[in-house]
Amino acid sequence: MENLLRGKCWVFGDNMDTDQIIQGQYLTLLNYSEMAKHAFEGPRPEFASQVKQGDIVIAGRNFGSGSSREEAPMILKELGVSCVIAESFARIFYRNGFNIGLPLLVISDITSKLKDGDEIQVNLRDGLVTLSKGEILEGNKLPALMMDILSAGGAINWYKANL
Amino acid sequence: MGKTLAEKILAAHTKDTNTDAGAIIEANIDFLMVHEVLGSRVIPILDEMGIEKVWDPNRILVVNDHWAPASDIQSAQIHSRNREFVKQQGIKYFCDVNCGVSHQVLAEMGLVHPGELVIGCDSHSTTYGAFNAFSTGLAATDTALIIATGKCWFRVPESLKIIVQGEFSERVMSKDLILRILSQLGPDGANYQSMEFHGNTINNLSVGARMTVCNMTVEAGAKCGLMTLNNSVKEWMIQRSPDTKWAEVQPDSDAEYIDEITLDISEEKLEPMVARPHLPTNGVSVREVEGIEIDQAFIGSCTNGRLEDIKIATEIVRGKKIHPSTRLIVTPASQETYLNALRAGYIEDLMKAGAVVTNSTCGACVGGHLGVLGPDEICISSTNRNFRGRMGDNTSEIYLASPATVAASALYGRITDPRGVD
Numbered sequence: 001m002e003n004l005l006r007g008k009c010w011v012f013g014d015n016m017d018t019d020q021i022i023q024g025q026y027l028t029l030l031n032y033s034e035m036a037k038h039a040f041e042g043p044r045p046e047f048a049s050q051v052k053q054g055d056i057v058i059a060g061r062n063f064g065s066g067s068s069r070e071e072a073p074m075i076l077k078e079l080g081v082s083c084v085i086a087e088s089f090a091r092i093f094y095r096n097g098f099n100i101g102l103p104l105l106v107i108s109d110i111t112s113k114l115k116d117g118d119e120i121q122v123n124l125r126d127g128l129v130t131l132s133k134g135e136i137l138e139g140n141k142l143p144a145l146m147m148d149i150l151s152a153g154g155a156i157n158w159y160k161a162n163l
Numbered sequence: 164m165g166k167t168l169a170e171k172i173l174a175a176h177t178k179d180t181n182t183d184a185g186a187i188i189e190a191n192i193d194f195l196m197v198h199e200v201l202g203s204r205v206i207p208i209l210d211e212m213g214i215e216k217v218w219d220p221n222r223i224l225v226v227n228d229h230w231a232p233a234s235d236i237q238s239a240q241i242h243s244r245n246r247e248f249v250k251q252q253g254i255k256y257f258c259d260v261n262c263g264v265s266h267q268v269l270a271e272m273g274l275v276h277p278g279e280l281v282i283g284c285d286s287h288s289t290t291y292g293a294f295n296a297f298s299t300g301l302a303a304t305d306t307a308l309i310i311a312t313g314k315c316w317f318r319v320p321e322s323l324k325i326i327v328q329g330e331f332s333e334r335v336m337s338k339d340l341i342l343r344i345l346s347q348l349g350p351d352g353a354n355y356q357s358m359e360f361h362g363n364t365i366n367n368l369s370v371g372a373r374m375t376v377c378n379m380t381v382e383a384g385a386k387c388g389l390m391t392l393n394n395s396v397k398e399w400m401i402q403r404s405p406d407t408k409w410a411e412v413q414p415d416s417d418a419e420y421i422d423e424i425t426l427d428i429s430e431e432k433l434e435p436m437v438a439r440p441h442l443p444t445n446g447v448s449v450r451e452v453e454g455i456e457i458d459q460a461f462i463g464s465c466t467n468g469r470l471e472d473i474k475i476a477t478e479i480v481r482g483k484k485i486h487p488s489t490r491l492i493v494t495p496a497s498q499e500t501y502l503n504a505l506r507a508g509y510i511e512d513l514m515k516a517g518a519v520v521t522n523s524t525c526g527a528c529v530g531g532h533l534g535v536l537g538p539d540e541i542c543i544s545s546t547n548r549n550f551r552g553r554m555g556d557n558t559s560e561i562y563l564a565s566p567a568t569v570a571a572s573a574l575y576g577r578i579t580d581p582r583g584v585d
Contacts, residue, residue: 015350015351015442017548017550018550019548019550019551019552019553020550020551020552023530023552023553023557024529024530024531024553025530025531025535025555027203027229028199028203028230028234028235028237028238028241029237030203030237030240030241041557042551042552042557043551061351062350062351062354062384065350065351065384066286066548066550067286068284068285068286068300068301068302069200069302070200070204070302070303070304071204088351088354090351090354090384091354091355091384091386092286092300092301092302095301095302095305096302096304099302099304099305100304145187145316154304155304155305155308156208156211156212156304156307159212159308159311160212160213
C-alpha cells in the first residue's frame with residue numbers, strides 16, 4: 001500500500017448507504033468487475049464508466065450505512081478508487097474497508113472544502129490531506145492495527161502473515 | 164466503575180483485562196450465522212486463506228434465505244455452494260430454502276441464549292439482543308476469520324441507555340416505538356454504540372416485538388441493541404432450548420452510559436409512525452402522511468413478518484377487500500410462522516381479502532424477488548430499510564410502518580391510520 005496518494009475527487013453527500021453504492025439486485029453477481037459496473041448507479045450513473053485509477057471518493061457523514069455487504073468497498077477498490085475520505089463512516093463499512101485493503105480517512109469538514117474534479121494529495125500515515133491550493137486538512141491518524149492491516153493488503157494477508 | 168450489558172457480555176468472552184468502552188479486545192464467538200454470503204464471498208476467502216476445516220461445525224448456522232427458492236441461476240449456484248460446504252464440513256445447523264429468514268429461524272431453533280456472543284454475517288444480526296445476548300453484524304472477511312479461528316476483534320462500544328415506560332394504545336406496535344426512537348437519534352445517532360433498552364414497556368413486550376426493536380437499532384448506526392431478560396424470553400428458552408445452560412446478564416447499577424433517553428409512551432401517547440423515503444430515521448406520525456397513494460403494501464422480513472404481525476394484519480383486512488389499485492404481499496418470516504398462520508386461519512382470510520402470500524424469504528425487502536418495485540412505484544412496507552432503490556427501481560419510494568398500518572393502507576390504497584379502521 002502506498003502511503004502518499006494523489007487523485008481526483010468525486011464528492012458525495014451525507015448518508016450514502018450501501019444500496020446507493022451497490023444495489024441488492026447485483027449481489028448475486030459472482031464477478032466483482034461485472035458488479036463494479038453498477039457502482040453508485042442511482043446517485044451517480046456516470047461514476048462507474050468515468051472513474052479513473054487513483055481517484056478519491058469524498059463523502060459527508062455516515063458513509064456506507066446500512067447493509068454489511070463487503071461488496072460496497074470491494075467494488076470501489078475494483079474500480080481503482082485509492083481512498084475514501086468522509087466526515088464519518090458507518091461502523092460495518094469502516095471495518096470492511098480496512099479488511100479488504102481500501103484506506104478510509106475521517107476528516108470532519110471535508111465536503112465543504114472540495115468539489116468534483118479537484119485534485120488532492122493524501123498522506124495516510126499522518127492523516128493529512130493537501131488541497132490543490134496548498135491548504136492542509138488534518139484528519140485522525142490511523143490506529144496502528146489499521147495501518148498494519150492496510151500495509152499487508154487487507155485482513156486476509158495480515159492473518160496469513162501473523163499465523 | 165460498574166459495567167453496561169455490552170461491557171459485561173464482552174468481558175465474559177475475552178482474556179483481555181481492559182474491557183471498558185473504547186478498549187479493543189479479542190473475543191471468543193459462541194455462535195455464527197451466515198447466509199448466501201457464504202457461497203458468494205466467504206468460501207473464496209477461506210480458499211485463499213487455505214482453511215480446510217471450520218473452527219467448530221456445531222456453532223454455525225447456514226441459511227439460504229435471501230433469494231429462496233433461487234430467483235435466478237446465480238443464486239441457485241450460491242445455494243449449491245452452501246449445500247456442498249455444509250455437507251463437506253459437517254455443519255450441524257443448516258436451513259435450506261424451506262426454512263425462512265435467518266434471524267427468525269436462528270431464534271426459533273433455540274440457537275441464541277442470554278449472555279452469549281453471537282455474530283451474523285448480516286447487518287440485522289442486532290436482532291438477537293432481544294434475548295439478552297450481545298449480537299452484531301459483520302461481513303464476509305470477518306466471517307471467514309471467525310470460521311477459521313472462532314475469534315474476532317471488537318472495539319467495546321459505549322452504551323446509550325433508553326428507558327421506555329407506559330402502555331401501547333390499540334394498534335400501536337413496537338415497530339412504532341423503534342421508528343419513534345430512530346427519528347430522535349437520526350441515521351448515525353448511535354453509530355458504534357450499544358443501545359441498551361430498559362423500562363416496563365420493554366419488559367412487557369413479546370419475544371417477537373422485542374426482536375423488532377433490536378433488529379432496527381442498526382438503522383441509527385448501533386453496533387447492537389441489548390435488552391435484559393423478561394418472562395417471554397425465559398419461556399421461549401424453556402420451550403426452544405430446554406437442555407442448554409445459560410445465565411442472564413444484568414448491567415451494574417453504577418454502569419456508565421454515554422447518554423440516556425427516557426420515553427413515556429402513555430404520557431406522550433405514541434402514535435402509529437411512518438418513516439418517509441429514503442431513511443428509516445425519517446419517522447413521522449401517520450397523520451402527517453395519510454392519504455399518500457400506494458401501489459404496493461408489503462408485510463414480511465426479519466423486522467415484522469412474525470405470527471403476531473400477520474395476526475394484526477389479518478384482523479384489519481378480514482372480511483374486506485384490499486383496494487383494487489393496490490397489491491398486498493405477505494411473506495411470513497419463517498416456515499413455522501407460515502404454518503401457524505395457516506392453522507390459525509390467517510392465510511385464508513388474507514387471501515380472501517386479496518393478498519398474495521409468498522413462501523418465507525428475504526425476497527422483496529432486499530429487492531430480490533417476489534415483490535420488486537418498478538419505476539415510480541410507491542410501497543408501504545413493514546420492513547427495515549427505505550433506502551433509495553432498496554426494493555427495486557431507483558425511482559421507487561418506500562414508506563416504513565408497522566404491519567397494522569401497512570394492512571390498513573392496503574385496504575384504502577393510500578397511507579391510512581390503522582386506528583380508524585373497524
